[in-house]
Amino acid sequence: MDFNLDKEHEMARQLFKDFSENEVKPLAQEIDENHRFPRETVDKLAKYGFLGIPVPKEYGGQGCDILTYAMCVEELSKVCGTTGVIVSAHTSLCVDPIMTYGTEEQKQKYAVPLAKGEKLGAFGLTEPGAGTDAQGQQTKAVLDGDEWVLNGSKCFITNGKEADVYIVIAVTGKVEKRGKVMKEISAFIVEKGTPGFTFGTKENKMGICASSTYELIFTDCRIPKENLLGQQGKGFAIAMHTLDGGRIGIAAQALGLAEGALETTINYVKERKQFGRAIAQFQNTQFVLADLATKVECAKMMVYKAACKKDEFTKNPKTSYSVEAAMAKLCAAEIAMEVTTKCVQLHGGYGFIKEYDVERMMRDAKITEIYEGTSEVQRMVISAALLK
Amino acid sequence: MKIVVCIKQVPDTKGGVKFNPDGTLDRGAMLAIMNPDDKAGLEAALKIKDATGAEVTVLTMGLPKAADVLREAIAMGADKGVLVTDRVLGGADTWATSTTLAGALRNIDYDLIITGRQAIDGDTAQVGPQIAEHLGIPVISYAQEIAVDGDTVTVKRQYDDRYHMLTAKMPCLVTALSELGAPRYMTPGGIKTACAAEITTWGRADLKDVEDCNLGLNGSPTKIAKASDKVRKGAGEKVTPDSPDEGTAYIIGKLKEKHVI
Numbered sequence: 001m002d003f004n005l006d007k008e009h010e011m012a013r014q015l016f017k018d019f020s021e022n023e024v025k026p027l028a029q030e031i032d033e034n035h036r037f038p039r040e041t042v043d044k045l046a047k048y049g050f051l052g053i054p055v056p057k058e059y060g061g062q063g064c065d066i067l068t069y070a071m072c073v074e075e076l077s078k079v080c081g082t083t084g085v086i087v088s089a090h091t092s093l094c095v096d097p098i099m100t101y102g103t104e105e106q107k108q109k110y111a112v113p114l115a116k117g118e119k120l121g122a123f124g125l126t127e128p129g130a131g132t133d134a135q136g137q138q139t140k141a142v143l144d145g146d147e148w149v150l151n152g153s154k155c156f157i158t159n160g161k162e163a164d165v166y167i168v169i170a171v172t173g174k175v176e177k178r179g180k181v182m183k184e185i186s187a188f189i190v191e192k193g194t195p196g197f198t199f200g201t202k203e204n205k206m207g208i209c210a211s212s213t214y215e216l217i218f219t220d221c222r223i224p225k226e227n228l229l230g231q232q233g234k235g236f237a238i239a240m241h242t243l244d245g246g247r248i249g250i251a252a253q254a255l256g257l258a259e260g261a262l263e264t265t266i267n268y269v270k271e272r273k274q275f276g277r278a279i280a281q282f283q284n285t286q287f288v289l290a291d292l293a294t295k296v297e298c299a300k301m302m303v304y305k306a307a308c309k310k311d312e313f314t315k316n317p318k319t320s321y322s323v324e325a326a327m328a329k330l331c332a333a334e335i336a337m338e339v340t341t342k343c344v345q346l347h348g349g350y351g352f353i354k355e356y357d358v359e360r361m362m363r364d365a366k367i368t369e370i371y372e373g374t375s376e377v378q379r380m381v382i383s384a385a386l387l388k
Numbered sequence: 389m390k391i392v393v394c395i396k397q398v399p400d401t402k403g404g405v406k407f408n409p410d411g412t413l414d415r416g417a418m419l420a421i422m423n424p425d426d427k428a429g430l431e432a433a434l435k436i437k438d439a440t441g442a443e444v445t446v447l448t449m450g451l452p453k454a455a456d457v458l459r460e461a462i463a464m465g466a467d468k469g470v471l472v473t474d475r476v477l478g479g480a481d482t483w484a485t486s487t488t489l490a491g492a493l494r495n496i497d498y499d500l501i502i503t504g505r506q507a508i509d510g511d512t513a514q515v516g517p518q519i520a521e522h523l524g525i526p527v528i529s530y531a532q533e534i535a536v537d538g539d540t541v542t543v544k545r546q547y548d549d550r551y552h553m554l555t556a557k558m559p560c561l562v563t564a565l566s567e568l569g570a571p572r573y574m575t576p577g578g579i580k581t582a583c584a585a586e587i588t589t590w591g592r593a594d595l596k597d598v599e600d601c602n603l604g605l606n607g608s609p610t611k612i613a614k615a616s617d618k619v620r621k622g623a624g625e626k627v628t629p630d631s632p633d634e635g636t637a638y639i640i641g642k643l644k645e646k647h648v649i
Contacts, residue, residue, distance in 0.1 A: 006583075007459075007583055008579055008580060008583040011459070011460070011463060011574065011579045011582070011583070012576055012579050015463075015573055015574045015575075015576065015579065018573065019573055048572075048573050048574075048575050048576075049575040049576055049577055049578075050576070053576050057577060061577070062575060062576040062577030062580065063577050063580055064576045064577065064579075064580055068576055072576070
């Protein structure tokens with residue numbers, strides 16, 4: 001077991017760090033305050049291949065592993081949680097299922113421009129009455145000749161109005177399983193601009209404010225028959241497997257937020273003076289920082305392990321990374337919340353002021369405990385594996 | 389078209405500077421980066437590659453770890469890397485360095501050679517022009533713009549108060565200023581390619597038409613008498629007087645305190 005990054009990963013980290021410091025950090029506060037989607041940053045992410053990191057080069061990607069992708073989300077999130085989730089939702093929730101379940105035609109038509117960053121991706125599972133409980137889905141898709149007709153709506157969709165390609169989960173019928181009638185669920189690829197596909201409410205959020213979070217509305221939205229992703233009736237499995245990968249991205253985002261808050265706070269406590277000395281000289285500060293740094297390191301190990309486990313899956317599809325991903329997200333998200341909250345506390349009154357990055361980081365951290373499966377859902381996934 | 393960009397691994401100015409007992413830099417003990425002017429030259433070469441499909445080779449002389457800057461250059465888009473490394477080449481001044489690089493360049497096909505104007509660890513601005521002299525090709529220094537058209541290169545050469553537009557037939561050598569443009573980032577896929585790339589490594593024996601007396605520390609006419617790190621200034625004291633009079637009084641008080649006045 002080697003805990004050191006090799007040359008390739010070290011160089012990649014330096015690249016992501018430099019890019020984040022120079023291109024992302026200067027915008028972080030402004031886009032948060034104005035709830036403005038950073039299109040100019042997305043264009044740069046595309047230019048440098050950050051929107052197709054784990055996609056093979058023959059499909060327009062960078063041909064790198066999941067660990068490299070996770071480090072990208074981590075470094076971006078150190079300075080801007082919004083930018084981290086733009087990359088994570090695009091890569092894990094849209095490009096990945098197309099690469100995993102798509103036909104060759106679907107990969108060429110959708111994954112290639114997505115991986116090149118010519119298009120941005122999103123994923124629509126959640127509905128007002130159905131999140132992780134996929135059986136609560138109301139959005140329906142009915143086959144009519146050579147087209148599927150979609151009706152329904154999706155909410156809280158990251159990259160909502162800014163994306164070009166959407167993975168949409170919908171009910172396609174009923175099936176009997178173990179004597180019970182269940183909804184048959186399938187996955188579809190829907191393009192922006194398809195007649196009948198519109199956007200509803202833009203969510204006004206506590207954190208990741210620059211992220212474009214929208215409701216998607218489908219009203220007799222007709223898509224080609226060949227836009228079914230994977231087999232009909234396999235939509236639930238596709239969604240759950242997609243979320244397993246997505247959780248590694250969100251775990252990396254949470255890790256980055258925690259690291260960013262800690263780094264900022266370490267600098268702050270060296271400068272901030274109270275009672276005639278820097279607050280770094282007080283034992284309370286030292287002990288809090290020691291605890292936070294230890295927890296951040298713990299989160300990092302979990303996130304990197306989950307990423308490496310998904311890399312194993314790429315080589316051997318029989319490998320499962322579901323539990324590792326759930327553990328990494330649970331651990332990193334809760335640590336991000338704790339670290340950012342305590343970093344605000346160490347900043348005192350200034351931590352409550354918007355000019356200080358930790359204020360934004362604490363607001364951004366909260367969502368990592370909620371989306372792509374709440375911490376409670378992660379506990380369900382982990383315990384189910386323990387008790388099966 | 390073939391372009392060779394000469395790049396140098398230099399100490400990162402953010403890190404500390406360490407010296408060998410003979411006064412030369414202890415490069416092995418310092419954090420290292422690609423010299424900024426060289427990186428601008430590389431960017432210029434990569435722009436020409438983007439436009440014309442030119443092949444870009446990067447060449448460096450240094451310790452084995454100087455291969456890192458070659459890999460960085462490949463990750464940015466260069467095609468090949470050549471490292472010249474040999475114990476007998478250590479401690480070289482500009483004369484010995486340019487002799488060495490010219491000896492390597494005699495083995496490489498090129499239409500255009502680009503070097504940085506100068507390295508931040510030496511600030512001599514001599515190596516580029518000396519290489520051109522050794523190879524018997526024209527040199528245009530201080531380039532802030534480079535344009536290639538057929539077999540000629542047109543360069544906007546910077547002066548303090550003006551610039552010159554110069555055109556030369558290739559092969560020729562151009563020394564680049566950082567004003568040539570912000571260098572591009574590496575790409576993740578480029579890094580993967582760079583780490584898998586084979587770096588051509590040459591030693592003394594591979595250098596063409598050079599004499600031992602012109603190489604390394606022994607072949608360097610420049611002798612370093614003494615070297616030291618810059619004495620770093622303290623953070624200083626920031627004062628915000630309420631009026632010019634108050635500020636003036638503060639400054640006069642300080643000058644008196646130090647017995648300057």
